[in-house]
Amino acid sequence: MQQDKSVTINDVQAAQKRLLGIAHLTPVLTSTTVNERIHSQVFFKCENFQRTGAFKFRGAYNALAQLSEAQKHQGVLTFSSGNHAQAIALAGKLLNIPATIVMPDDAPAVKQTATRGYGAEIILYNRHTTNREELAQNLASDRNLTLIPPYDHPLIIAGQGTAALELIQEVGELDLLLVPCGGGGLISGCAIAAKALSPNCRVIGVEPELADDATRSFHSKTLQTVTNSNTIADGARTPYLGKITFPLVLNYVDDMVTVSESAIITTMLFIWERLKIVVEPTGVLAAAALLAGVAKAPGAKIGVIISGGNVDLGDWGLGIGDWGLGTGDWGLGTGEGVMGKG
Structure with missing residues (x-):
């Protein structure tokens, strides 16, 4: 792994001190259902509880x-x-x-x-x-x-990396860390933190299939572009990685994968139902890769970054007057998607 000096673990640690008492120390959740299905120990870092509802x-x-x-x-x-x-x-x-x-x-x-x-x-x-x-x-x-x-x-990337820094400080070293990827700020910062605190941890970034520029860039080692993607994960519609984030991704990230729109939706509904938290489509990209079997690590200790929870419930037909709608009533029940209802 080459060393890119544009952002270092020292920058991430300095950001953590700067954010102390300002940013929320977001919770880490676990699910017996998820652990049994994945045959691993999974820790969800819930940035949907961060101020403004995202990392x-x-x-x-x-x-x-x-x-x-x-x-x-x-x-x-x-x-x-x-x-x-x-x-x-x-x-x-x-x-x-x-x-x-x-x-x-x-x-x-x-x-x-x-x-x-x-x-x-x-x-x-x-x-x-x-x-x-x-x-x-x-x-x-x-x-x-x-x-x-x-x-x-650089300062944005360093700040985002504090999410993984906190996760590893709380639960210990990880075997695998899954991180949503749009423009690469979150995964760059998280990968820098993970490699410093947990050197044997594999870091995998996750994008929508409909906005796969970072995945193609990672595998081709040449910057790729996606124009006007219509993925439901609106936070991942960025057209390309940045001049700073692209080399950081190449240097610190181990792999990049994509997930389908159906996997994103099904995972979002599953997390609403099972973890009892509100998450947005972009926020569940990493979880979708794990739960849909795109990223596998049986018997591993896995960290999953849930990046945000700013979903417009009105877009899902869940206005205030619509109480009583189960996930199956949306035509997107958890039993009908990439994973059965546990």
């Missing part, structure tokens, strides 16, 4: 906290489908930094509402006709704002 707050606060006073006064700008948007908005509110968010107009309503609720300005765009990076760069330049990208930033 993104870790990196956002770590990055904003280290801006100069002049940068803080002027404000920041980012582009995001939702979770990073909320994280930057809340971190900005806590640090008294004005935040502007470039967000696709089809981003889940729950994420748009939450982002505005934290006081950020939202600028919507059509993802099919507009390049979000160019739009964000132009706006940042015109308004003299500091651009904080959602994943391709």
Whole structure:
């Protein structure tokens, strides 16, 4: 494994100290049903319980906290489908930094509402006709704002890595760590932490089949792109890995795999039903790889990062007046998918 010095375990540990008392120390859950089915010991690191409902707050606060006073006064700008948007908005509110968010107009309503609720300005765009990076760069330049990208930033990556750092500090060394992958910030940071604290741990990133750019990039060792993916896992619709995250993934990650849309949906419903927690489609990518048998490690000690829980229940026909709907009533019952109801 080559050493990439752009982000190190020292950066992740420094981020952990910076986040102490600010970010939530999220719970680690286990399930007897899952352990029996997988024939392994599985630990779910539940970032759906993080502030703003996703791991993104870790990196956002770590990055904003280290801006100069002049940068803080002027404000920041980012582009995001939702979770990073909320994280930057809340971190900005806590640090008294004005935040502007470039967000696709089809981003889940729950994420748009939450982002505005934290006081950020939202600028919507059509993802099919507009390049979000160019739009964000132009706006940042015109308004003299500091651009904080959602994943391709050393301080963002270091902050995200604290999720795996906490997990291993709590449960001990792992044989396998499964991590959702969009732009690569979470898996890069987590892989750096895992390799430092648990050197024999294999780290596997998980993407949707419909947004498999990182998987193809990893196996071809050449940066690949996916344009306008329509995967249900909206947080993984990033078109490509970043200039910083791509080499980190190549250096620290052991494998990349993909999961189907049906596996994502079935796993999400299973976790709602069995672990009794609300998770979003992107949040269950890693769990889907394990439960669908895409990633296998019988008899192993496995960590699974659940990356977020910002799901718009209205999109699933579960409005407040719709009580009494079991998972089987959606046409997506846990017994009908990739794994039977245990």
